[in-house]
Amino acid sequence: MASDESVVRGYASAVSPLTASLLKADSGDIGAGLRARSDYIPADIKVPFSRYFDPGFAALEKEQLWKKVWQFACREEDIPEIGDRVPYNVGDMSFVIVRSGRAQFRAFYNACLHRGTRLCDGPGSGETLRCPFHGWEWNPDGTLHNIPSRWDFAQVKSAAYALPEVKVGTWGGYIFINPDPGAAPLEESLGVLPEHFRACPAEERFTAFHIRKRVRANWKTTLEAFLEAYHVIETHSDALSFTGDASTQYDIWDDGKAHISRLITPLGIPSPHLGDRASVADAVNATYQVFAMGMPGVPVPKYDPDLPTSGRAQISQWRRKTLSTSLGRDFSSWSDAALVDTVQYFMFPNFCPWYGEGLPLVYQFLPYGTNPNESVMNIRLTAPLPSGGPRPPSARIVELDFDEPFSAKPEIGILSIIFDQDMSNLPRIQAGLRAAAPGHAHSTLGRYQEQRIRHFHQVLEKTLDCG
Ligand code: FES
Ligand SMILES: [Fe+2]
Numbered sequence: 001m002a003s004d005e006s007v008v009r010g011y012a013s014a015v016s017p018l019t020a021s022l023l024k025a026d027s028g029d030i031g032a033g034l035r036a037r038s039d040y041i042p043a044d045i046k047v048p049f050s051r052y053f054d055p056g057f058a059a060l061e062k063e064q065l066w067k068k069v070w071q072f073a074c075r076e077e078d079i080p081e082i083g084d085r086v087p088y089n090v091g092d093m094s095f096v097i098v099r100s101g102r103a104q105f106r107a108f109y110n111a112c113l114h115r116g117t118r119l120c121d122g123p124g125s126g127e128t129l130r131c132p133f134h135g136w137e138w139n140p141d142g143t144l145h146n147i148p149s150r151w152d153f154a155q156v157k158s159a160a161y162a163l164p165e166v167k168v169g170t171w172g173g174y175i176f177i178n179p180d181p182g183a184a185p186l187e188e189s190l191g192v193l194p195e196h197f198r199a200c201p202a203e204e205r206f207t208a209f210h211i212r213k214r215v216r217a218n219w220k221t222t223l224e225a226f227l228e229a230y231h232v233i234e235t236h237s238d239a240l241s242f243t244g245d246a247s248t249q250y251d252i253w254d255d256g257k258a259h260i261s262r263l264i265t266p267l268g269i270p271s272p273h274l275g276d277r278a279s280v281a282d283a284v285n286a287t288y289q290v291f292a293m294g295m296p297g298v299p300v301p302k303y304d305p306d307l308p309t310s311g312r313a314q315i316s317q318w319r320r321k322t323l324s325t326s327l328g329r330d331f332s333s334w335s336d337a338a339l340v341d342t343v344q345y346f347m348f349p350n351f352c353p354w355y356g357e358g359l360p361l362v363y364q365f366l367p368y369g370t371n372p373n374e375s376v377m378n379i380r381l382t383a384p385l386p387s388g389g390p391r392p393p394s395a396r397i398v399e400l401d402f403d404e405p406f407s408a409k410p411e412i413g414i415l416s417i418i419f420d421q422d423m424s425n426l427p428r429i430q431a432g433l434r435a436a437a438p439g440h441a442h443s444t445l446g447r448y449q450e451q452r453i454r455h456f457h458q459v460l461e462k463t464l465d466c467g
Contacts, residue, residue: 007041007447011246014276016269019249019341023264027313028335033196033355034264034343038251042454045461046442049433052218057466058091058372064464065349066090068180070189072351072364073097073107075380076173077206078394083140084125087118088177089376091367095166095177096120096129100140105170107177108142108163119163123397129163138163172202174353184257191258193347200338200356202382207362207394209381209412213419214368214402217426219375220456221433223350223365225422227456229265230449233273235421240271241279242286247272250448252455259348259459261452266341267358268312284311287340291319293413298322312336323357328387331357346452348459373430374402379419381412 010018020037023030051057073088079099087110088095094110096119110119112131119129119138128137128145137145142163147153167178169186171194176186187194215222225231232245239245244266252261268287270278284303292300301318303311316336323331323339337343338356344363346352352363364378385391398409406416406423433441445454461467 009448010248011272013270013272013274013278015278015280016244016247016272016274018247019244019264019266022244022247022266022269022312022341023249023337025310026336027309027316028333028338030335030337031199033192033199034335034337036192036196036251036253037249038253040252040254041447042252042451042458044447045445045454045457047445047453047457049436049441049443052221052430052433053372055370055372058367058370060464060466061367062091062093065460066093066179066367068178068183069349069463070169070176070178070183070186071349072174072347073177074175075207075394076105076170076175076203077391078123079105080391080393081125083127084123085120085129085140086123087120089366092370093179094118095179097168097175097177098129098140098142100142105168105175106140106142107166107168107175108138109166112136113161113163114147172197172353173205174202174351188257189259189347191255191260191347192253193258193260193345193353196262196345197353197355202353204385205360205382206385206392207380208383208392209398210395211379211398211400211406211409211412213377213379213400213404213406213423215375215377215423215426216373216402217375217430218372218433219350219365219367220460221429222375222377222426224453224456225426225429226344226352226363226365227261227263227346227452228446228450229263230446231422231425232265233271235425236418239418240274242267242269242283242290243271244269245271245273246449248449250451252451254455254459259455261346261455262344262355263452264337264341264343266312266337268315268336268340280311281305284315287315288318290414291315295322295326298326310336312340315340319357327384329384346456348456349463381415 012018074086078086085096085098095107096110097107100106114136117133130137135148139145144158144161169176229245229248248265250263270283281303288300316339319339320331340358342359343355350365354361360382362380366376368374368376406419
């Protein structure tokens with residue numbers, strides 16, 4: 001992978017340094033993962049807009065991508081007991097993910113072997129998977145359990161009527177599937193993720209909140225809206241006072257098998273766009289307010305310019321204390337970055353696990369049915385397992401339909417405002433993609449800030465063999 005030294009890697013001001021400088025000045029140990037850098041910058045790529053709405057391209061993605069790639073399907077805590085199951089729908093393909101043993105998971109094509117009925121429509125449990133049409137039943141391991149009127153199906157040999165399976169892999173409490181029987185092990189696709197998440201193990205977290213949002217935009221349109229901080233200046237301008245948008249660091253790790261990227265957007269500093277005289281005190285105080293929203297009743301401190309520590313270190317010191325108290329775990333060794341910043345990883349093609357306690361989210365972007373102009377975005381908020389207690393089951397999924405705003409769910413606080421700002425763009429983007437002038441029906445991507453989108457399309461083109 002070549003680096004490109006001519007690329008300008010972010011924009012800083014006197015009071016808003018680049019992320020790399022903030023990481024160096026961190027009051028804690030940022031650990032090997034956050035220390036890791038990549039100098040790879042993907043080549044320029046002009047993405048034809050038709051790829052976002054052409055049904056032929058969506059069909060190609062189904063055949064060459066979704067049928068062949070390791071993809072995040074659900075979390076282990078979604079199916080806590082043996083026999084528990086959830087559907088995983090990607091476009092018009094559907095799989096049912098089942099806990100078949102204490103630490104064993106299986107994924108089956110979600111279609112009855114009798115006359116094709118979908119076997120699992122939502123979270124369920126039970127000793128067998130039972131079709132609602134005529135009652136054919138399978139055991140959690142996929143073996144045939146029972147056929148009503150068995151005498152009428154002499155041609156059905158039980159061994160040949162086990163539910164067809166697809167490959168399953170797990171990491172960090174995440175369950176992945178791959179419909180390709182010849183696929184390499186999941187580990188090859190995870191790349192640096194296990195190493196980078198060692199200090200903040202995803203398996204020691206659970207899904208505390210889960211929203212499934214239907215979006216009037218292609219799954220790639222939706223995904224790309226969340227891969228860069230470049231849009232903060234226009235879309236989330238009310239966050240500029242405390243967000244180092246242009247200071248964001250982007251990294252890509254790609255060994256040809258695993259395609260991973262990351263952004264680190266620092267909080268607690270003003271946007272570099274606000275200039276050299278922007279207020280650090282305002283940035284720190286606004287960040288306190290943002291974090292305090294999730295902790296009603298907790299006294300909120302103010303920036304103290306007389307302390308020898310930086311504003312970010314002051315925030316993280318407060319976070320260490322408040323999180324230790326509320327979660328009963330020890331955060332004393334955690335870094336400023338892991339407690340304050342937004343650190344988002346991406347694993348091709350559609351999975352974004354976030355790192356640390358700054359914004360502990362998980363994103364997943366999926367095609368919805370066969371309409372390339374629609375998608376689904378799954379958003380989970382994760383929390384550390386309570387100390388000493390059992391792993392809580394996943395939060396119930398909150399469904400948000402196409403026209404339902406996140407603000408209808410006030411329990412996610414300021415995030416609902418931010419998501420609504422993002423969502424308001426998406427149908428407009430999807431409409432504009434279709435209306436572009438013939439000579440300009442392709443994207444023009446920033447060299448640094450939009451490198452993760454370039455990288456995504458580079459990998460997608462290779463995967464679909466359509467470059
Ligand atoms: S279609 Fe499933 S039992 Fe008949
Ligand atoms: Fe956004």
